[in-house]
Ligand SMILES: [Fe+2]
């Protein structure tokens with residue numbers, strides 16, 4: 623069934639561009655967050671866990687990078703900002719301690735899980751491969767969240783404040799990366 627389009631509505635192509643642009647931006651930021659955490663905690667007891675998560679983020683980033691190229695979508699203009707902000711978020715939370723790093727992971731991955739759930743619900747049958755890819759990645763983000771929870775995220779100092787601030791930051795980052 624075709625929906626009636628109102629002036630100002632997004633076309634399907636616009637919506638798809640936004641989905642791929644923001645997911646590419648998000649996975650880029652996620653890889654940078656783990657890079658920042660690894661710079662501080664790479665030699666510590668959580669190093670292997672962080673490397674495992676960073677490797678998965680790299681796979682996510684590479685597949686959205688491919689989609690950006692194949693479908694000729696303009697990447698977000700904000701990549702240089704996510705490059706610095708992602709790394710800084712990872713490094714600063716890691717410098718606060720392993721538990722704060724895990725709290726950062728939980729907050730970010732919760733936001734991404736919600737974001738991917740929304741997209742999976744939005745994508746139609748004509749985009750089944752993309753929907754399956756997002757769902758597969760979503761399950762890995764949930765795994766990352768669980769790793770964070772199993773490794774003391776909730777015992778981080780000022781957990782609620784920290785995770786609330788990071789979740790809010792993610793929502794803002796998602797909203798601007800869809801458009802800019
Ligand atoms: Fe990811």
Ligand SMILES: [Fe+2]
Nearest residue numbers: 652731763766
């Ligand atoms: Fe993740």
